[in-house]
Amino acid sequence: MMHSAVPAVDFDGALVRKLSQSGPRYTSYPTADRFAASFGYSDYLKAVARVRMRGGTRPLSLYVHVPFCEKLCYYCACNKIITKKREKADEYLGYLKREIELQGKLFEGLNEIEQLHFGGGTPTYFSDAQMDELMAHLRRCFRFAADDRGEYSIEIDPRTVSPERVHSLRAQGFNRISLGVQDFDADVQKAVNRIQPESETRAVITAARAADFRSVSIDLIYGLPLQTLETMAVTLDKVIDANPDRIAVYHYAHLPRLFKAQRRINEADMPDSESKLQMLSLCIERLTAAGYVYIGMDHFAKPEDDLAVAQRQGRLHRNFQGYSTHAEADLVSCGVSAISSVGGSYSQNVKTLDEYYDAIDRNELPVVRGVRLTLDDTLRRAIIQMLMCHFELSMNAIEQDFPITFRSYFAQELDKLAEMERDGLLAIDGEWITVTGKGRLLIRNICMVFDRYLGQPQAGEQVVRFSRTV
Numbered sequence: 001m002m003h004s005a006v007p008a009v010d011f012d013g014a015l016v017r018k019l020s021q022s023g024p025r026y027t028s029y030p031t032a033d034r035f036a037a038s039f040g041y042s043d044y045l046k047a048v049a050r051v052r053m054r055g056g057t058r059p060l061s062l063y064v065h066v067p068f069c070e071k072l073c074y075y076c077a078c079n080k081i082i083t084k085k086r087e088k089a090d091e092y093l094g095y096l097k098r099e100i101e102l103q104g105k106l107f108e109g110l111n112e113i114e115q116l117h118f119g120g121g122t123p124t125y126f127s128d129a130q131m132d133e134l135m136a137h138l139r140r141c142f143r144f145a146a147d148d149r150g151e152y153s154i155e156i157d158p159r160t161v162s163p164e165r166v167h168s169l170r171a172q173g174f175n176r177i178s179l180g181v182q183d184f185d186a187d188v189q190k191a192v193n194r195i196q197p198e199s200e201t202r203a204v205i206t207a208a209r210a211a212d213f214r215s216v217s218i219d220l221i222y223g224l225p226l227q228t229l230e231t232m233a234v235t236l237d238k239v240i241d242a243n244p245d246r247i248a249v250y251h252y253a254h255l256p257r258l259f260k261a262q263r264r265i266n267e268a269d270m271p272d273s274e275s276k277l278q279m280l281s282l283c284i285e286r287l288t289a290a291g292y293v294y295i296g297m298d299h300f301a302k303p304e305d306d307l308a309v310a311q312r313q314g315r316l317h318r319n320f321q322g323y324s325t326h327a328e329a330d331l332v333s334c335g336v337s338a339i340s341s342v343g344g345s346y347s348q349n350v351k352t353l354d355e356y357y358d359a360i361d362r363n364e365l366p367v368v369r370g371v372r373l374t375l376d377d378t379l380r381r382a383i384i385q386m387l388m389c390h391f392e393l394s395m396n397a398i399e400q401d402f403p404i405t406f407r408s409y410f411a412q413e414l415d416k417l418a419e420m421e422r423d424g425l426l427a428i429d430g431e432w433i434t435v436t437g438k439g440r441l442l443i444r445n446i447c448m449v450f451d452r453y454l455g456q457p458q459a460g461e462q463v464v465r466f467s468r469t470v
């Protein structure tokens with residue numbers, strides 16, 4: 001249910017400066033740092049059993065993680081393995097196929113896959129032939145919805161993909177493509193060790209259009225070394241000229257103590273926080289002027305793109321792959337470190353290749369930690385998702401779906417929201433919490449109010465370090 005047209009985003013530098021803080025991106029709730037090591041393979045099997053008991057009414061979504069990259073980008077914060085030894089991909093593919101087979105058996109007879117996403121690392125580290133083999137294997141183990149009903153996407157590194165390869169990917173079943181660009185400026189590219197000529201990127205986009213990909217997306221990053229307002233303006237002009245359907249603009253979180261790769265970045269080249277804010281403001285201004293709609297949390301899309309349409313119709317959701325039009329799906333994830341969301345649980349795979357291979361050699365799924373959601377988790381997840389996707393929340397609708405009285409259950413949260421209302425981030429009336437244009441950039445702060453775990457000591461070994469909210 002929607003009650004208001006989604007307001008345009010309104011950049012208020014003073015407010016962002018005052019309120020920006022570290023916070024989760026809420027691709028899941030509870031966030032991954034709350035997953036417990038006590039949750040293992042047998043708990044995952046119970047979660048699948050719950051899906052079976054429901055009769056498999058939800059569609060399925062599939063994520064495949066390919067951890068390899070040829071070269072290290074210095075800004076990288078992903079779980080990846082840098083290697084030029086192609087035989088490693090062969091060995092990985094063998095184990096991945098066995099994991100997919102195990103998962104396929106668990107979900108046999110249940111719903112079709114409506115969403116597939118390949119992420120990494122670099123998914124196209126697999127050769128064309130390896131990808132053929134993998135996609136054929138996936139089709140043997142799962143049933144896929146027809147091309148016009150399914151969202152089948154892959155992350156591409158244009159440095160490693162030829163126009164011919166783009167056509168192969170389409171023939172293999174992908175219908176959405178997302179390209180890592182980050183910045184078109186040659187000096188910035190050098191400073192982050194990712195040299196990627198504009199011509200290569202343009203060639204991939206042209207090929208994707210010719211091959212009839214339904215959506216082409218470009219990823220950018222602001223806050224990289226040597227970026228200035230001027231370089232950013234040039235990059236944005238080039239991106240707009242390339243005319244992608246979606247654009248993601250991520251904030252670079254420089255956390256060299258946490259991510260070893262980032263220690264190679266020269267600190268003296270880093271833009272200060274004031275310049276970064278101006279860059280963000282420029283991105284919003286240029287992209288909205290070019291006709292893109294601000295979807296939320298770093299994402300822009302053309303008004304006719306599925307994401308923007310789904311948002312207007314109140315059907316937008318958010319999961320580990322970011323915004324999606326297919327959210328009520330159970331997500332089955334394969335590969336090292338991949339996170340599944342099945343039957344009211346989250347579960348994550350082991351992070352190293354050795355552990356991954358060992359588990360599969362035992363014929364077990366390599367689940368290493370996770371969490372079964374309580375009713376309170378499910379409630380808060382629904383609220384956070386609603387706010388992230390639609391920037392408004394009907395308290396009555398929540399009361400219809402959950403056995404609570406909103407104003408008493410969330411009395412403390414509403415007090416905190418009242419402060420935010422005074423700051424102009426949102427408005428609260430008898431039924432609705434509505435995020436204003438100014439509040440949209442600070443949506444993570446608003447969602448954090450509903451996160452019961454923030455500030456609580458953690459059970460696991462991980463220390464949470466979230467990036468800043470803007």
Ligand code: SF4
Pocket residue numbers: 068069071072073075076077078080120121122157
């Ligand atoms: S940023 Fe992406 S391509 Fe670069 S090293 Fe990290 S995972 Fe690989």
